[in-house]
Amino acid sequence: MKLKVQTLDAKAKGDIDLNDDVFGIEPRADILHRVVTWQREKARGTARPTRERSDVARTGKKFGNQKGGGTARHGDRAAPIFIGGGKAHGARLRDFNPSLNKKIRSLGLKMALSSKAKAGTLIVLEDLDLKAAKTAALKGQVGKLGFGKTTLVIDGDTVNDNFRMASANLVGINVMPAVGANVYDILKHETLVLTRAAVEKLEARFNG
Structure with a gap:
């Protein structure tokens, strides 16, 4: 699957080949429901x-x-x-300490990513580099990129500090590193934004 890559200024930056084994499988509601239920139960305190x-x-x-x-x-x-x-x-x-097979948890994350790609609500950015942590400037860029009312932005190993601080005051935008990617947060947001580094990390997560 090919997808266009953009910069934060909404300029084209070539294409990226997404692994069909991660971003191109058919989502199943029963698998996604099992994983989300497991996540929410694990979050409950004793x-x-x-x-x-x-x-x-x-x-x-x-x-x-x-x-x-x-x-x-x-x-x-x-x-x-x-x-x-x-x-x-x-x-x-x-x-509350439920168990869920690791294979099902992995499959659920693939299906969540695939559901965003299939719905056309997946955006790939070159990176999240900002010259300065200015919320007003980022707000204008977000409007051009076509973010939805709620957007989850996933970066590589760490989230760019300027982007994280600039987006902190923007309603509906949440950020996290690739290691924190999970089914519940992906499905809860209208739009999913991945950087090139995030795509590499997620694909390596399943192929490693």
């Missing part, structure tokens, strides 16, 4: 449990007469109504 009345170290001795005390007939200091007692219907320990 729920901290609370101590219920059976977990609290309090005396079980009856601390008042059955009759004549003028109070209710209590028999357990660990009851939820007392200070220091256990919590009624407290949170239980829930550990």
Whole structure:
């Protein structure tokens, strides 16, 4: 698959051959759903449990007469109504640690990249080099490049510092290095922007 390469000034910079094994496979909704569900579950923190009345170290001795005390007939200091007692219907320990085959995770990322290429919402840039970290200047360039309402920009090993700082105040633009590329973020954004370095890193990730 061939795609045109542009500069940040929206000028043509030749073509790039995208590996069909990475950018040209047919997306499957069931695979993408499995990977996204796995990602979101892995992001959930372990729920901290609370101590219920059976977990609290309090005396079980009856601390008042059955009759004549003028109070209710209590028999357990660990009851939820007392200070220091256990919590009624407290949170239980829930550990979210699902597993998903590495082959499926890899296939899901390929399908996410392929879905953007197939939909025509994949843009390849030569690089993200900016002379200065000026948000106003970058905003004008982004308009010419045809970014969508939400755009994910992926660079090579690291994101260009000037581009990262200039885009920080632009709503709907998120940046990350190639190592952070994932199915959920790619599908969540309307447009995917890759640099040449990012394409090389992603293709090497699957071929290595």
